[in-house]
Amino acid sequence: MSEQSFEASLNELEQIVTRLEKGDVPLEEALAAFQKGMELSKQCQDTLEKAEKTLAKMMDGQEEVPFEGAEA
DSSP states (O other), rough: OOOOOOOHHHHHHHHHHHHHTTOOHHHHHHHHHHHHHHHHHHHHHHHHHHHHHHHHHHHHTOOOOOOOOOOO
8 A cells, every 4th residue: 555645644534533523423434434544643643753853854964864755
């Protein structure tokens, strides 16, 4: 499974949260949506951590460092 962009993952996560907050999702669908949401949350967190490390290196005056999470 290829990873989608941070923005797309965050948007999908927001949609899942909105659906679950409404409370009218059948239990099986709610569990599947929750699991997908957890995966998306981890993916977003990992991307943010990589960006933070890249920015920290850049601010420390080290040479230019390509962002590891950037898509080619």
